[in-house]
Amino acid sequence: MADSLRHRIEAGEIPVDGQLPTQAELAETFDVDRATVQRALKELQDEGYVESIQGKGVFARNWRNPTPAHANGVAHRTDQASVELEDAIAEAFEAEHITIDVYCLTSESLNAALSRPVGRILRGELSPSSIKVRLLLPSPDALLAIPRNVSDPKDARPRHRLAGLIDLQTRVLRNLLGDLHTRGLTGSVVIETRTVPITPMTKIYLLNGEQALTGYYSVVPNNVLLEDGSVVGIFDVLGVGAKLYPQGLLQLEECQQWFDSLWTTIAESM
Incomplete structure (x- = not known):
């Protein structure tokens, strides 16, 4: 070739x-x-x-x-600019068959980025033949490193809060894409969600098998309101607005293999 x-x-x-x-x-x-x-x-x-x-x-x-690309045997550094998830998702939806694999803490950023292409589908500007989303999330039942109570790492309430956020965002995702069938989309829509007992410190988006975007979560102190009405200081992760960087062709292949290895082995259906 x-x-x-x-x-x-x-x-x-x-x-x-x-x-x-x-x-x-x-x-x-x-x-x-x-x-x-x-x-x-x-x-x-x-x-x-x-x-x-x-x-x-x-x-x-x-x-x-x-x-x-190399001079005198020394590789030049080529820094790549960060990209906006919304723009990358919009580009991915130009394809006839759309595949989106995501590893993240919740699907909040993905849901926000989907609003533009979903709007175009509802207006009849796009009509993909298939949409398949695979979402890999942390299992709140596991003893995750983050989130955790600053003063009491064994406190399970921050993880329960995370479970509620995950449930909320996955329901938003299913409603967002699942509603397309009732609004005229004839193509297939498949949404699969699985969990792994791992604290994500990075987020990964794999789009149509052609693009890989990675970004880092920052660990930050945060005061949150829990279900029992108490305000607790926790170590949390900041992911919304995190910069995403495109990976090269070989890194794309490695990212996809890594995602598939988790998906087919230790990941469990929600």
Whole structure:
């Protein structure tokens, strides 16, 4: 695949700054899986034949005079700008078949980001053939590191509060997407939620098998109101508004394998 694309770029069939087919189109053309496509594109990117532009696609570069990724054996650092989850989700919903895998504390950020594409579907501007969301959340029944009472780490009430937040946000997600069928969407909608006994310190979004976004939760002290009416100081995690950074092709593959390994082994249905 890499040889074929390299030849097309050298021959001018794909001109400099011309956009390559999408990963899905390449996988179908060459009859390979998405991981193979990603490795081929990574090889061409390392050789200076292509460049991946976040949110737009993969484009041919001037292969005769490429900017080297390495000089004198030392890798240059290429910092990538953070991206907004709302923009990434909106782009993902342009596809015919939409897959969203998420590992996070609750689905609050995801729910907020879905409002724009859901609105477009309801207005008839988008009509995907399928939407599949897999949500991997922490199990509040486990002894999680966060959230916890600052003065009494054994206090179970902060975890009970988290359980309520998870339940609320997952119901919001199901109502948000499940309502699409009653509002005219003919495509399939599948929402699966599982839990793992792990405290998430990072959040991961895998979109259509083509993009991986990762961000970090910050541990912060927070005063919260519990169900019994008491105000308690807890160590909490701040995730709403956390910066998300796109991962490269190889990191995307690793993120997907990591997610699938949890999903198919220790994850339990809610």
